[in-house]
Amino acid sequence: MVTEPAYQSGFGNGFETEALSGALPIGRNSPQKCAYGLYAEQLSGSPFTAPRASNERSWLYRIRPTVANWGRLAKADAGLWRTAPCAEVEIPPAPMRWDPIPLPSEGLSLIEGVRTITTAGDAGSQAGMGTHVYLATRSMENEYFYNADGEMMFVPQQGGLRLRTEFGIIDVDPGEVAVIPRGVKFSAELPNGSARGYLCENYGGALTLPERGPIGANCLANPRDFLTPVAAYEDRDASSKLTVKWGGSLWVTEIAYSPLDVVAWHGNYAPYKYDLRRFSPVGPVLFDHADPSIFTVLTSPSETPGTANIDFVIFSDRWMVAENTFRPPWYHMNVMSEFMGLIYGVYDAKTGGGFVPGGISLHNTMLPHGPDMDAFEGASNADLKPHKLEGTMAFMFETRFPQRVTAYAAGLAQLQQDYGDYGLPLRKHFNPERR
Structure with a gap:
């Protein structure tokens, strides 16, 4: 029985691993x-x-099949976890932003601490996503969970997670992400005593590497940097609780043993982790500002080519070298909707403050957004020498669906009531007499 994580590298490979020699059939x-x-x-x-x-x-080659000792499931309180479609409140269309949500004083496991911010699409038709924060203050003890509605991407922001899964153990810290496919059972421990982060629940096609197109064979996220756990099983009889998310509800059953009892496995459907600092960004090296899609780490494709169910995009350390170019993100309105978070550092389009690590912003479908006045004025008048952005890691969950804000998120004290007005200070510079 292995108690520490070990990994094998590659993305989408046909993996094979065994904790006992000869457990894998030939x-x-x-x-x-x-x-x-x-x-x-x-x-x-x-x-x-x-x-x-x-x-x-x-x-999976396991001590007991999942169906063994599968008791009757009773509906459990879903707390503040919501699933699309969800239209609890009507929000005026405008950009929105939240300060970091503080960790609670009561003991909450990772699952109990999920707080839904937005939902998009329809989980039942396997399209769209839910965006959440998690606020965890205790480890799961004899408690296990799996999600039948979608795969889960964890983006730690404060404190790490140890995810004990059927496939093995994954440790994930701020600056890394972990993906748990739908149907995979796991339990979460808190090595630092508490943890806060972001969670994307993907109802659609599984996250995969985007096509590089004209970029060619290299850069962006490289398959070798994705780490999948090796087999590590638990042979432990103990009264335990298994919670299942199915159909937008939580269901619980009592079991008499640990379900993380897979001794060996092979295949290409497995959890994994990725260090975002290994992403190799590309960008313009002469002029113009490229679309943010060049920073896509993973994508969930839809039935429409080139239109993602979800794109997971990051804004990390990189050189800015383009000449005669407005370097921050340009002003735009987009058919895609954008949920953003900040893991650490300062986001280059919001240098005027207000978007801090642990915070959230939402720029919904066809709503205007772009740099604040400080970022615009600074970038418009900067001496455009090569400049390196350092110590920053922002990300975006982008989807083709409008995102519905939950009643919980709309009622948070951390909601910045005046954020939608951030564009008002932008001054008129037009002068037809002076080119």
């Missing part, structure tokens, strides 16, 4: 009798008939 997936008295169980993340390139499944 040449067949479901032998008549598995080694060590194990059960074979397949976990499918795609339909059986999905094309090979998009077919996702793993074979």
